[in-house]
């Protein structure tokens with residue numbers, strides 16, 4: 001090894017390893033094996049549990065072993081969490097804030113230890129664990145101590161959910177633990193968390209910190225294990241919510257397994273995030289940022305900027321700069337403070353990366369890696385660039401989850417956005433341009449939950465994080481993240497019971513299809529595909545009329561019509577408000593007619609029917625009011641950024657309406673979605689479809705653009721099935737009986753559409769606190785967090 005003088009002379013690299021002996025001593029103390037942390041105690045559990053070994057990916061050495069929790073241990077953890085919940089949730093926010101604050105302080109005090117342990121266990125560079133992972137862990141507990149403190153005033157209408165099951169991945173082991181545990185316990189929930197099998201050690205050390213912080217037993221329970229343990233948590237009947245971060249594949253399994261259980265669910269899944277460089281960008285800054293985007297944490301980052309899209313005029317220059325930068329890359333001992341890239345978490349993952357790169361090459365990609373030293377021992381993979389790829393190349397489509405960048409060029413902004421959005425994921429995007437207009441135009445067009453402008457991979461506890469499409473749903477961080485761990489306190493109003501069909505005494509509906517109300521699709525009345533109709537009974541069994549008997553084709557046509565009306569999302573809230581007011585005005589002119597119709601169909605008294613009509617007018621006004629008021633937030637993370645949390649429409653929302661209060665619920669189920677810029681396909685109550693078909697005549701005269709509101713009547717089960725399985729439907733709001741909710745949730749797993757169901761409960765539609773407002777609006781939006789440079 002060179003001495004200091006020689007190093008100065010040659011400026012050659014000399015290793016600078018972080019001290020790790022004291023962490024190894026701690027591991028030695030645990031050489032008998034770690035235990036689960038249940039009810040405030042370390043418990044070995046059933047002797048028959050499988051034992052998992054944790055290895056240092058940089059060397060292959062065994063670090064520790066721990067058991068895989070089975071039914072007994074998971075039950076014990078859930079039971080402890082359930083028993084503590086009433087007490088913990090009743091503590092004042094301030095009391096809970098103090099516990100979170102203590103955890104934050106302990107993380108800070110132990111930050112060096114935790115950084116080294118994380119690096120040993122995961123293989124990521126100490127530079128990252130020391131400067132990013134662990135400081136952010138502390139930041140999360142501080143920030144959420146604050147939310148606990150403010151809970152009574154800021155979330156007065158909400159209450160905690162109960163026992164929350166949390167399953168986390170291996171790429172940011174302790175940080176993901178903090179993302180999950182901090183908001184959950186801040187709001188008064190208790191948790192059972194399972195760390196990933198490759199990286200459980202910092203979670204187990206954190207359990208010791210929980211003991212030191214005197215967190216009441218049962219509030220935080222940590223059980224170790226593999227997928228099977230995760231599955232036991234997911235299926236446990238006493239769990240009120242599952243929060244999962246990991247692969248899209250497992251996310252789908254969890255969606256199916258929790259379907260119909262009433263468990264709240266948030267999924268933070270994979271990504272294939274674009275990194276867009278426009279020709280006017282600061283190219284050196286952009287390339288350095290690209291290094292952070294894809295070679296940070298060896299590219300094992302769900303939001304890694306893994307698809308470079310660079311404007312053609314500067315593509316050559318950018319490639320040159322990337323290659324130059326990578327040629328001086330240092331890859332090796334993650335404990336070395338001067339290393340750029342550490343080890344891949346496990347040989348299984350490295351093999352997966354290798355396979356995908358080889359497939360990408362077979363499909364025509366040009367694979368390049370710098371000629372740098374890559375350690376032969378340990379689990380390393382060189383930084384890799386694949387160029388000359390088509391959008392269909394597997395390396396472009398699949399999440400590689402490794403240090404592999406694909407590169408493509410574009411000529412126009414539109415082409416850049418088309419390429420950026422050409423993915424089933426939607427987690428993050430990075431945009432580099434010195435032109436603020438262009439950068440923000442692009443930011444508004446990418447379909448991702450996070451956008452970084454002239455920066456990348458920014459994370460903060462105050463800012464929401466989460467994806468669109470198959471990147472999952474729900475947000476973590478900030479105020480948005482808090483809503484994932486609470487529910488409204490209000491009583492709903494019993495169980496949703498479909499109104500039974502009434503036998504029609506005499507089907508005098510001889511009128512042909514021409515007189516029968518048709519489907520309302522693309523702004524026009526449209527004959528149903530089958531040209532079939534169905535009779536509708538009045539409340540007393542007399543004949544009330546006929547409606548179209550829609551089928552799958554009608555639903556597909558309606559979705560197609562909605563698809564063709566994307567302009568609605570770009571209209572201003574002010575314009576949408578005017579249209580909603582206009583609908584309300586036109587509807588109120590026909591108040592008497594609708595009152596009579598309600599009386600005829602439901603048997604309601606005139607007073608009751610009139611009250612429903614009046615409430616419907618008011619509801620339309622309410623969403624006219626909200627259309628330009630449910631706007632976003634601006635966050636101030638502790639960096640030179642401002643983060644704009646923009647409420648964006650989801651896209652195409654299907655709404656399936658209940659039979660109860662059929663006029664008011666019908667309007668309540670689409671008006672908020674439309675107010676926020678979504679296009680809707682509405683399936684009205686099967687028992688009272690005439691209210692919806694009467695209503696479309698109002699829509700026809702109220703300046704609603706074609707395709708924004710589409711109404712399909714028919715047999716509910718068929719229509720719901722088609723909607724739930726339709727790939728272009730991005731969200732489904734479903735109000736119906738419990739078994740149907742289960743079906744909708746299961747079917748939604750394919751494209752991971754957002755499902756909002758009533759889980760079989762009946763809503764009190766008349767009460768504006770239950771039947772309208774923010775809860776509806778939040779389900780009508782995706783929050784896009786746009787990070788901008790801000791400050792001097």
Ligand code: NAI
Pocket residue numbers: 167168169170171194195196197225226227228229230231234245246247248250251253254268269270271301302349352399400401
């Ligand atoms: P994974 O999704 O299998 O593992 C994540 C966590 O889920 C772990 O704690 C695991 O034990 C648990 N798990 C596995 N199967 C489960 C089940 N059926 N029920 C409940 N919990 C279950 O991810 P894996 O296999 O470690 O990595 C495979 C790929 O997934 C990666 O190459 C990457 O593409 C993606 N991934 C994405 C992550 C992200 O942050 N979005 C994180 C980790 C992996």
